[in-house]
Amino acid sequence: MAKDKADLLQGTLDMLILKALSLGELHGYGVIQRIRQLSDEMLNVEQGSLYPALYRIEQKGWVSARWDVHETGREAKFYKLTRTGRKQLETQEASWDRLVLAIAKVRQAT
Amino acid sequence: MAKDKADLLQGTLDMLILKALSLGELHGYGVIQRIRQLSDEMLNVEQGSLYPALYRIEQKGWVSARWDVHETGREAKFYKLTRTGRKQLETQEASWDRLVLAIAKVRQAT
């Protein structure tokens, strides 16, 4: 991938996807675009990462999927956050915050 | 591992180890203790994660190792940050900061 885009750390992708979908129903490809846009082009999710992740997340019941046609007339698979998924997003955000805090503490040390 | 300790994300361990060693030479087991202590018990590095990581890091030239006896009279393998390792720490900290920033941007979205 492009060198100016940061690689994701394992465990952050689910949270990003759930967050993107928390802003409204969206199809897979759109999730990539939304994450890229929201992060000011800093995060680029590869398709080879996204689709398996969406599948995993759907299996866990965090999103529901349905095929539909969007305004441009093209077919796409739309994903929607479930109630469980919203809970999961909160959980993952809390974990992320704890980790960021813990690492900040270590880095403060002199 | 204990449920009150956060699991690490892949990619953060190296940075934590390098940071711990940047505060002074230390043996492997001590790295675990130092990270735990600096993070207010929030981060717990497993031995099965640490030793392979130290080996990898040594292979990359980021730390140098030597056997020695510490004040308690016990033998231990002491690791020291190399000049390259210090550069690497800066690089990894910068990457971490960028990732945290990017994720914060996504999470700000309403």
Next chain:
DNA sequence: TATGATGCCTACCGATTCTAGGTATCAACT
């Protein structure tokens, strides 16, 4: 008509952390 963007997918690779074991020394307690 050719190219690039959109849109879906899969197979495999590589990296890394964890679990679960093993070994040994030492202090402390029973």
Next chain:
DNA sequence: AGTTGATACCTAGAATCGGTAGGCATCATA
């Protein structure tokens, strides 16, 4: 004396997950 827990090192294998690289189809645009 024996047991336990902390200290100190290590390895093998499992599991996870993101990336690379491929495939396929549609559509707008040059």
